[in-house]
Amino acid sequence: MLEVRGLKKVYEGSGRRVEAVRDLTFTVDAGELVCLVGPSGCGKTTLLKCMGGLMTPTSGEVLLEGRAVDGPPPGMAFVFQEYGRSLFPWMRVAQNVELPLKQKDLSKARRQELVADALRSVGLADAADAYPWQLSGGMQQRVAIARALAYEPRVLLMDEPFAAVDAQTRADLEDLVRGLWRERGITILFVTHDIDEAVYLGERVIVLSASPTVVREQLKVDLPDDRDQLHTRVAPRFAELRTHVYEQIQAAKRGAPHLVRTDTPPPH
Amino acid sequence: MRRVLLRLLFVFALPTLLFVSWWLASDNSTDVFWPPLRTILKTFPEVWTGERLKDDVLPSMLRLTGGYALAAVAGVALGTVIGSYRRVRAVCEPVLEFLRAVPPPVLVPVIMLFAGIGDTMKVAVIASGCVWPILLNTVEGVRAVDPVMTETARSYGIKGPSRITHLVLRSASPQIFAGLRQALSIGIILMVISEMFAASNGIGFTVVQFQRSFAIPGMWTGILVLGLLGFLLSVVFHLVERRALAWYHGLRAAARRSP
Numbered sequence: 001m002l003e004v005r006g007l008k009k010v011y012e013g014s015g016r017r018v019e020a021v022r023d024l025t026f027t028v029d030a031g032e033l034v035c036l037v038g039p040s041g042c043g044k045t046t047l048l049k050c051m052g053g054l055m056t057p058t059s060g061e062v063l064l065e066g067r068a069v070d071g072p073p074p075g076m077a078f079v080f081q082e083y084g085r086s087l088f089p090w091m092r093v094a095q096n097v098e099l100p101l102k103q104k105d106l107s108k109a110r111r112q113e114l115v116a117d118a119l120r121s122v123g124l125a126d127a128a129d130a131y132p133w134q135l136s137g138g139m140q141q142r143v144a145i146a147r148a149l150a151y152e153p154r155v156l157l158m159d160e161p162f163a164a165v166d167a168q169t170r171a172d173l174e175d176l177v178r179g180l181w182r183e184r185g186i187t188i189l190f191v192t193h194d195i196d197e198a199v200y201l202g203e204r205v206i207v208l209s210a211s212p213t214v215v216r217e218q219l220k221v222d223l224p225d226d227r228d229q230l231h232t233r234v235a236p237r238f239a240e241l242r243t244h245v246y247e248q249i250q251a252a253k254r255g256a257p258h259l260v261r262t263d264t265p266p267p268h
Numbered sequence: 269m270r271r272v273l274l275r276l277l278f279v280f281a282l283p284t285l286l287f288v289s290w291w292l293a294s295d296n297s298t299d300v301f302w303p304p305l306r307t308i309l310k311t312f313p314e315v316w317t318g319e320r321l322k323d324d325v326l327p328s329m330l331r332l333t334g335g336y337a338l339a340a341v342a343g344v345a346l347g348t349v350i351g352s353y354r355r356v357r358a359v360c361e362p363v364l365e366f367l368r369a370v371p372p373p374v375l376v377p378v379i380m381l382f383a384g385i386g387d388t389m390k391v392a393v394i395a396s397g398c399v400w401p402i403l404l405n406t407v408e409g410v411r412a413v414d415p416v417m418t419e420t421a422r423s424y425g426i427k428g429p430s431r432i433t434h435l436v437l438r439s440a441s442p443q444i445f446a447g448l449r450q451a452l453s454i455g456i457i458l459m460v461i462s463e464m465f466a467a468s469n470g471i472g473f474t475v476v477q478f479q480r481s482f483a484i485p486g487m488w489t490g491i492l493v494l495g496l497l498g499f500l501l502s503v504v505f506h507l508v509e510r511r512a513l514a515w516y517h518g519l520r521a522a523a524r525r526s527p
Contacts, residue, residue, distance in 0.1 A: 085414045085417060
């Protein structure tokens with residue numbers, strides 16, 4: 001579905017050459033929910049922008065359904081961390097959700113149907129006429145998610161979407177994303193620096209090294225599909241997985257040599 | 269209710285004070301050039317009759333509207349192009365700085381050479397003076413579009429005309445309005461000046477005519493009319509701006525509440 005091959009990104013400017021991403025290769029299967037986690041400043045955002053066609057990699061390529069990404073593909077939607085700067089403050093909530101649809105060849109009735117459905121899915125059906133800045137941070141991010149849903153993407157890229165909201169709101173939003181994923185069968189790539197969030201949400205966690213970034217480990221999350229904040233987070237298996245990821249991140253920060261790259265969960 | 273009264277008091281206190289001071293200071297004046305305010309006010313309805321409104325105020329307003337509209341369209345269009353491309357900006361900036369530094373009234377004799385002394389000249393003078401604040405503010409506004417919003421638009425395939433109308437111009441609109449507000453006062457000044465040079469009607473022409481024919485109270489009424497006109501236009505502008513930028517004021521208020 002989504003394939004990253006030998007991706008490398010080097011920033012050059014004013015005499016400085018920064019190798020943000022060295023060599024990344026991984027795949028995301030159709031319908032999967034994969035979390036990317038890594039130490040802060042490890043080029044997660046760079047990677048996601050290359051995948052979303054917002055940035056051209058120095059070398060390597062990104063393939064969406066077998067076709068190379070050379071600009072924002074129509075089947076892909078993006079949710080940014082900065083919800084306050086990603087929604088247009090001069091448009092009401094419904095207009096914000098509808099705007100990307102106007103680029104598609106859809107009838108007005110169909111557009112309105114999609115907008116209403118998306119807003120209902122994120123629990124904001126009655127906020128359609130509000131301006132984004134009249135809503136709380138968590139609600140604004142819900143609007144951004146609704147905008148992505150209405151776009152009917154096959155792949156949803158989320159760039160640390162809940163980093164700027166408070167802990168309780170974050171828990172609600174995590175459950176919302178998992179719920180939407182199970183209900184709609186969208187492929188989701190979720191970037192985060194929060195280890196618990198990555199393990200709680202993902203079917204698979206890809207651990208990145210410190211910059212210059214490579215894949216440090218791929219970890220299958222063998223928690224049951226039905227997850228909830230109350231029970232999943234205190235399950236022994238959850239603790240084991242998060243400890244494992246935590247150790248990997250710490251080792252990555254120290255620049256320790258790579259462990260084996262596996263796609264199997266660590267032993268119980 | 270008390271707050272409303274207090275507000276009204278604040279609004280009207282200074283104008284009333286100035287009016288009374290003028291009235292008292294000029295009351296016993298025998299100076300021909302400095303007539304009592306009483307005389308000026310008595311002359312007012314005699315001078316500004318319906319016919320004069322049609323023959324002088326209306327042409328002035330039409331010139332102002334024409335020049336201002338022309339400047340707004342040209343300023344926003346050029347400003348959007350210049351603000352969008354770094355290269356264009358690098359080429360245009362020195363020229364813009366030079367042209368902006370030329371005082372617009374000095375263009376009147378120059379424009380007269382090309383455009384004659386008719387309405388075209390006056391509209392051209394007004395437009396050439398009004399365009400700069402609009403243009404420069406639009407450039408700044410377009411440059412300052414939030415990069416996250418730009419990326420959002422790109423990732424959702426919002427491009428071309430849709431990107432300009434829904435993202436760039438809306439995002440720049442607070443700055444564009446700041447430019448339009450500056451341009452409005454410049455426009456009124458240039459309207460009067462252009463009519464003082466060569467004209468057969470208009471408010472500026474009327475004031476000069478009264479002065480030349482020693483109809484001094486009439487001249488003073490002309491100045492009052494210009495003041496009132498400027499005030500009225502700024503009130504109208506304020507109303508339009510409050511409507512168009514309601515989102516911006518709301519956003520700022522929301523940001524102040526939760527920094």
